[in-house]
Amino acid sequence: MKINLHQLTHSFGAHKVLDTVSLQLDGGSVTGLLGLNGAGKTTLIRILNGMLSPDSGSVLWSDHALSPDDCRRIGYLPEERGLYPRMRVDEQLCFWGRLKGLTAAEAQRRAMAWLQRLAIPEVATLLPSQLSKGTQQKVQLAAALLHDPQLVVLDEPFSGLDPLNALLLQEVVAEIRSRGAAVLISSHNIAAVETLCDRLAILHDSRLRFNGTLDALQQDFPQTALNEIFVELVVSGFNGSNGSNGRDNLNSQFSTLNSQFPHVSLDHPLS
Amino acid sequence: MSLWIILCREFRSRVRRPAFWILSLAIPLLVAALYLIPPLLASRPERQVCVAVVDESGLFASQLQSSPAVAYQPVGGVALGRRMVEEDAADALLLILARETTIPTEAVLYYQAHSPSTALQAEVDHQLQTILRNSILLDVHGIAVEDYALIARTRIHLRTQDMATGREAYAQVKGALGLTLALLALLVVLVFGGQVTRGVMEERHSRVVEMLVSSVSPFRLLLGKVLGIGAAGLLQFALWLLLSAAAIGGIHVAYADLFDRVEQQQLHSLATKGDAAVAQMQSADQMPPVSELMQGLSAIDWVTVLPWFFLFAMTGYLLYASLFAALGARLDKDADTAAFTLLLTSPLLVALCCVPAMQADPSGALAVTLSLIPFTAPVALLFRLPFGLPVWQVMLALALVIAAIPLCTAAAARLYRRRIL
Numbered sequence: 001m002k003i004n005l006h007q008l009t010h011s012f013g014a015h016k017v018l019d020t021v022s023l024q025l026d027g028g029s030v031t032g033l034l035g036l037n038g039a040g041k042t043t044l045i046r047i048l049n050g051m052l053s054p055d056s057g058s059v060l061w062s063d064h065a066l067s068p069d070d071c072r073r074i075g076y077l078p079e080e081r082g083l084y085p086r087m088r089v090d091e092q093l094c095f096w097g098r099l100k101g102l103t104a105a106e107a108q109r110r111a112m113a114w115l116q117r118l119a120i121p122e123v124a125t126l127l128p129s130q131l132s133k134g135t136q137q138k139v140q141l142a143a144a145l146l147h148d149p150q151l152v153v154l155d156e157p158f159s160g161l162d163p164l165n166a167l168l169l170q171e172v173v174a175e176i177r178s179r180g181a182a183v184l185i186s187s188h189n190i191a192a193v194e195t196l197c198d199r200l201a202i203l204h205d206s207r208l209r210f211n212g213t214l215d216a217l218q219q220d221f222p223q224t225a226l227n228e229i230f231v232e233l234v235v236s237g238f239n240g241s242n243g244s245n246g247r248d249n250l251n252s253q254f255s256t257l258n259s260q261f262p263h264v265s266l267d268h269p270l271s
Numbered sequence: 272m273s274l275w276i277i278l279c280r281e282f283r284s285r286v287r288r289p290a291f292w293i294l295s296l297a298i299p300l301l302v303a304a305l306y307l308i309p310p311l312l313a314s315r316p317e318r319q320v321c322v323a324v325v326d327e328s329g330l331f332a333s334q335l336q337s338s339p340a341v342a343y344q345p346v347g348g349v350a351l352g353r354r355m356v357e358e359d360a361a362d363a364l365l366l367i368l369a370r371e372t373t374i375p376t377e378a379v380l381y382y383q384a385h386s387p388s389t390a391l392q393a394e395v396d397h398q399l400q401t402i403l404r405n406s407i408l409l410d411v412h413g414i415a416v417e418d419y420a421l422i423a424r425t426r427i428h429l430r431t432q433d434m435a436t437g438r439e440a441y442a443q444v445k446g447a448l449g450l451t452l453a454l455l456a457l458l459v460v461l462v463f464g465g466q467v468t469r470g471v472m473e474e475r476h477s478r479v480v481e482m483l484v485s486s487v488s489p490f491r492l493l494l495g496k497v498l499g500i501g502a503a504g505l506l507q508f509a510l511w512l513l514l515s516a517a518a519i520g521g522i523h524v525a526y527a528d529l530f531d532r533v534e535q536q537q538l539h540s541l542a543t544k545g546d547a548a549v550a551q552m553q554s555a556d557q558m559p560p561v562s563e564l565m566q567g568l569s570a571i572d573w574v575t576v577l578p579w580f581f582l583f584a585m586t587g588y589l590l591y592a593s594l595f596a597a598l599g600a601r602l603d604k605d606a607d608t609a610a611f612t613l614l615l616t617s618p619l620l621v622a623l624c625c626v627p628a629m630q631a632d633p634s635g636a637l638a639v640t641l642s643l644i645p646f647t648a649p650v651a652l653l654f655r656l657p658f659g660l661p662v663w664q665v666m667l668a669l670a671l672v673i674a675a676i677p678l679c680t681a682a683a684a685r686l687y688r689r690r691i692l
Binding site for chain 2: 049050051068071072074076078080081082083084085086087095096098099100101140143
C-alpha cells in the first residue's frame with residue numbers, strides 16, 4: 001500500500017502555501033514531516049486527509065485518486081486537540097469508531113482495548129474535563145487508531161506528553177508500522193522524529209527541501225546532528241544535492257547579521 | 272450512515288442534558304401558571320376603596336353605585352373631602368366640576384399617598400360616562416336607558432359564505448389562527464436555529480471540528496447537526512404542546528369551582544354597572560363572541576392545516592438552520608449572536624409585518640409573492656393557510672423551500688469549511 005502526493009500546489013488568496021510538493025508514503029514505514037511554523041505542514045496534512053482540495057496536483061491512494069472511502073481508512077490526530085466536553089470517553093471513542101465505519105459493538109470493544117493499551121482503562125466512563133491534558137491526548141490518539149487505519153497521520157503527537165507517555169507513543173507507532181500501515185508524523189521534536197522515522201520530508205517556504213531516507217540525509221551531512229541539518233536546510237534553501245553550500249550560506253548570513261547589529265550578541269545556530 | 276451517526280449524537284447530546292428536561296417541564300408549568308394566576312387573583316377578596324365625592328353639578332353623586340371594590344361617599348364640600356383623604360378616611364376625592372355649560376365635562380380624582388389603581392380609574396371613568404350618557408339620552412332625547420340598550424343590542428350580522436361549499440368565512444378567526452401558526456413557525460426557527468448556532472460555536476471552541484471534518488464532509492456534518500437538533504426540537508415542541516394541554520385540562524378539572532366563581536363575579540360586576548347590555552355590545556364589537564370563535568375553529572380544515580403547518584415549520588427551520596450554522600462558524604463571541612440572529616431572520620420578520628396587508632387581501636399579489644419566496648414562506652404561507660389556498664400554491668411554495676434547503680446547506684457548508692480550516 002502506498003500513497004502518492006503528486007505535484008501538490010495550494011494557495012490561500014495570494015499566499016502560496018504549497019508549491020509542487022510531491023511525496024510518497026509507503027505501508028510499513030514512518031515518515032517524519034519537518035518544517036518551521038507556517039511551512040505548509042498542516043495544509044499538506046489536510047489535503048492528504050481530503051479536508052482540503054489542492055489547487056493543482058493529486059493524491060493517489062495505491063493506484064486511484066483519494067476517495068471518501070479511502071479517507072475512512074486514515075487515522076488522524078490533529079494538532080489542535082479536541083474532544084466533546086460533555087460526552088463520556090467510551091461513548092466518544094465509540095462515536096469516532098462508528099464514523100469510520102465500525103459497528104457500535106465493534107467500536108465499543110476496540111475502544112476498551114485501546115484504552116487498555118494506552119494504560120488508561122479507568123477513564124472510560126469519565127468526561128474529558130475530568131482528565132489531564134496528557135490523558136485527553138491519549139484518548140484522542142485512541143480515537144485516531146480505533147479503526148485500524150492504513151494511513152496514520154499524527155500532527156505534533158508528542159506535545160503535552162510526559163517522557164513516559166512519549167515512550168509509550170513511540171511503542172504504539174512501532175506497532176502500527178509493523179502492522180503494515182503508513183505513518184506520517186509532523187513534529188518539531190526532532191529527536192523523536194530521528195528515533196521513529198525511516199524517511200524524512202522537510203518543507204520550507206512552501207516547497208519540499210528534502211525528501212528521502214535518514215541514511216541518505218546523513219550521507220549528505222556526515223557527522224552532523226539532525227537538528228543542525230534541519231536548521232541548515234531551512235536557512236540555506238538547500239535542495240538536497242549538496243549540504244556544504246547550505247552551511248556556507250548559513251555562515252554568510254550569520255556574518256551579515258553580526259555586521260548589521262555589532263552590539264547585539266548572536267548565537268550561531270550551528271554552534 | 273455518517274449522517275445518521277451525527278444526527279443521533281446531536282439528538283442524544285441535547286436530550287440528555289438536564290436543561291432540555293428542565294425547559295420541557297418549565298414552559299408548560301409557565302403556561303399553566305399564566306392560565307391559573309389571573310382567575311386566582313380575580314377571585315381574591317379585594318379591599319374596598321373609599322372615594323369621597325364632591326359633585327358640583329348635582330347630576331352624579333346620587334347615581335354612582337358602590338360595588339365590593341369601590342364605595343362612593345358623597346361629602347358636603349371640597350375641604351371636607353380633602354380632610355378625609357388626609358386623615359385616611361377616604362382613599363381618593365372625586366371632584367366633579369360644574370361649568371357654565373349645562374353638561375359637566377371635567378372631573379378630577381385627587382389622591383394623597385398612593386396613586387389610584389388603573390382599575391379604580393377605569394371604574395370611576397366608566398360610571399361617570401354611563402351616567403352622563405344616560406342623562407343626555409333621557410333629558411335631551413327622551414330615550415330611556417332600557418330602550419337604548421335594546422337599540423345597542425340590535426345589529427345585523429353580516430356573514431360571508433362560500434357559494435360552492437356553503438362554509439362560512441370566519442375571516443377574523445382564521446386571521447387569528449394564521450397569525451398563531453406564523454408566530455409558532457417563527458418561534459421554532461428562532462429557538463432551535465439558535466441552538467444550531469451555539470452547537471457549531473461549541474464545536475469550534477472545543478476544537479472537535481477538525482477531527483470531525485477529517486471523517487465526514489462539512490455538508491453531511493452540517494446536515495446531520497441541523498437534523499439532530501431539529502429532531503430534539505421537535506420532541507421538545509411536542510412535549511410543550513402535550514404537557515401544556517394536559518396542564519390546562521388538569522387545571523380546569525381541579526379548579527372548576529374557581530373558574531365558575533370568577534365567571535359569576537364578572538357577570539355580577541357587569542350587572543352592578545347597570546349597563547350590562549351596552550358593555551356586552553361594546554365587547555362584541557371588539558372580538559368575536561366565544562360561540563363564533565368555536566364555530567370558526569370548527570370550520571377550519573384541521574386535517575389539511577396541521578400537516579402543512581408541521582411541514583412548513585420544519586422545512587422553514589431546516590432552511591434557516593443551515594444559515595444559523597454558518598453564523599456559528601463565522602462568529603467568535605456569544606454576544607454577537609443576538610444581533611446577527613435578528614438580521615438573519617429579518618425576512619420572516621418582514622413577512623410578519625405584512626400580516627395586516629395579507630389579512631386585508633389573503634389572495635393578493637403581496638401575499639402570494641411572499642408565500643412563494645422560500646425565506647418568507649414559513650410565515651406568509653402559514654398565515655394564509657387557514658383561509659384556504661389553492662393546492663398548487665402550497666405545493667409550489669413547499670417545493671421552493673425544499674429546493675432552497677440543499678442550496679443553503681451547501682453554501683453554508685462551504686463557508687463553514689473555509690472558516691474552520
